[in-house]
Amino acid sequence: MFLERGFENVTVTDITERPGLTRGTFFRYFTDKSLAGQPRRLLWPRCSPVSA
Structure with missing residues (x-):
């Protein structure tokens, strides 16, 4: 959505x-x-997989 309309033109409601x-x-x-516009890897750095 940010790429389609530009960051400033997208609201939280959108x-x-x-x-x-x-x-x-x-x-x-x-x-x-x-x-919300940040790449996921920046928000949640590498997490260790959980083993069962």
Whole structure:
């Protein structure tokens, strides 16, 4: 979405409507939309696989 419309033209509402989330759910995981635009690898550095 950021690539389609540009970062400044995308709102948190736009981000949450597409997958059917609420704004509250969004803000539980992200403090602002700038974090949502970060590559996943920057938000969650390599995690060790969990073995059963």
